[in-house]
Amino acid sequence: MSISNTTYITSGVTDGVTTNFSFPFRIFLTTDILVYLYPTGQPQNAVLQTLGTQYSVTISPSNSEGGSITFVTAPASGQTYLIVRQEPFTQSLSIPTEGAIPAQALTNALDLLTMQMIQINGQSVQVPFGFAGTIPAVLPQPVANLALAWDPTGLFLVNITPSAAGSLAVPIANSNLQQITLAGKVSGASLTLLTAIPSGAGVIPTANLPAICALTAGTGDNDVLQLNNSGQIPAVDGSLLTNVPMTKVQSGSLNAAASLTISSLSPGVRYKLVLNLLQNTSNGDHRITFNGDGGSNYMYSVTTFGNNSTVTASSASADYIPVTLGLIKAAYVDLQEILFTTWPGNNDSVQINALGSYFQYNSGSNYWVQGSAAGLYTGSSPLASITITPSAGTITGTWALYALN
Numbered sequence: 590m591s592i593s594n595t596t597y598i599t600s601g602v603t604d605g606v607t608t609n610f611s612f613p614f615r616i617f618l619t620t621d622i623l624v625y626l627y628p629t630g631q632p633q634n635a636v637l638q639t640l641g642t643q644y645s646v647t648i649s650p651s652n653s654e655g656g657s658i659t660f661v662t663a664p665a666s667g668q669t670y671l672i673v674r675q676e677p678f679t680q681s682l683s684i685p686t687e688g689a690i691p692a693q694a695l696t697n698a699l700d701l702l703t704m705q706m707i708q709i710n711g712q713s714v715q716v717p718f719g720f721a722g723t724i725p726a727v728l729p730q731p732v733a734n735l736a737l738a739w740d741p742t743g744l745f746l747v748n749i750t751p752s753a754a755g756s757l758a759v760p761i762a763n764s765n766l767q768q769i770t771l772a773g774k775v776s777g778a779s780l781t782l783l784t785a786i787p788s789g790a791g792v793i794p795t796a797n798l799p800a801i802c803a804l805t806a807g808t809g810d811n812d813v814l815q816l817n818n819s820g821q822i823p824a825v826d827g828s829l830l831t832n833v834p835m836t837k838v839q840s841g842s843l844n845a846a847a848s849l850t851i852s853s854l855s856p857g858v859r860y861k862l863v864l865n866l867l868q869n870t871s872n873g874d875h876r877i878t879f880n881g882d883g884g885s886n887y888m889y890s891v892t893t894f895g896n897n898s899t900v901t902a903s904s905a906s907a908d909y910i911p912v913t914l915g916l917i918k919a920a921y922v923d924l925q926e927i928l929f930t931t932w933p934g935n936n937d938s939v940q941i942n943a944l945g946s947y948f949q950y951n952s953g954s955n956y957w958v959q960g961s962a963a964g965l966y967t968g969s970s971p972l973a974s975i976t977i978t979p980s981a982g983t984i985t986g987t988w989a990l991y992a993l994n
Contacts, residue, residue: 597707598673610660611657614704616656624673626670629667644660658672808824833994839853846985849864849988851975851990859930862988864927866988868982869984877910878909880968881974883909888905893949893960895958912943918950921948923947926944940966941965942963945959
């Protein structure tokens with residue numbers, strides 16, 4: 590028969606169901622074709638299939654071209670199949686010196702020759718039609734890590750080192766350059782010498798820079814924190830800072846207040862409360878309660894040192910915890926540092942330890958004292974607030990609450 594189909598390769602995409610795929614070209618034997626499968630778009634990962642194990646071949650009758658392959662198992666969906674005719678470059682017909690020439694055998698031999706030429710034509714390197722020069726058919730000796738390139742005459746292929754400057758000048762004309770528009774096609778991971786980017790034309794617009802380059806310095810939401818002219822961090826909320834000994838969470842001032850209540854406390858946090866409170870017109874002591882509870886849920890032990898004497902007082906059932914023992918003289922300051930936190934596993938119980946100094950009024954005999962207080966509150970609800978109340982008069986001053994890390 591004649592050979593009318595000049596293709597020797599066919600391909601398609603699998604659907605996960607179909608097992609039979611046809612090819613349009615002629616073959617003589619089932620071993621004359623090779624079958625590959627690879628993920629679509631990844632021909633470098635093509636896997637040669639095994640005849641008889643993974644697929645079988647059906648050849649069309651001798652008077653027609655084509656045939657088909659049938660996979661034993663349908664290939665997964667999204668695969669590309671490739672069917673390639675691979676005829677051996679041999680010729681087995683032997684024509685006797687005398688006698689009749691077998692017509693079908695001669696036709697098959699001519700068909701085989703044509704198929705071999707189609708195969709060579711499809712797998713060979715060719716120059717365009719109309720090229721007037723002469724190009725040697727022999728390539729340079731293969732050398733590892735070198736690349737093939739046309740020499741300056743454009744007539745010979747030579748080996749070059751791709752990274753060697755001056756080995757072979759191959760400039761790319763501006764007309765051959767196109768703008769890259771697809772994201773992810775360029776990586777700047779290996780860019781260097783960015784300081785050499787000239788000013789003016791060619792500078793990357795700020796709007797095209799990563800978001801970090803367009804952030805605003807300040808202390809507002811999503812701003813980049815900027816030090817002041819003294820190299821200090823400006824006033825910001827540091828409640829989320831870590832790896833610092835303590836963080837100020839609240840602070841304030843009082844002016845002739847009847848009491849100080851600090852809310853929004855959290856169980857399990859170790860707090861330090863610093864007080865600098867002026868006892869106003871009346872003498873009075875300073876008392877602590879939690880969660881607004883004035884019931885008999887407190888116990889304490891308080892000791893003062895002053896005037897060459899030590900005074901101690903304690904209670905196992907009280908309405909508050911005193912952080913001073915005796916009255917603070919009016920117009921004098923009580924300076925206190927109070928540590929408190931809930932018990933592990935018990936958010937209703939709060940333990941405190943206070944250390945302070947103040948000018949004590951004692952029936953006309955006034956003197957400076959240092960006092961320490963330890964106490965425990967056993968309430969019925971989780972820690973939420975702490976209140977400082979003078980037994981008489983009002984208080985003026987400043988306070989700050991810290992969370993200890």
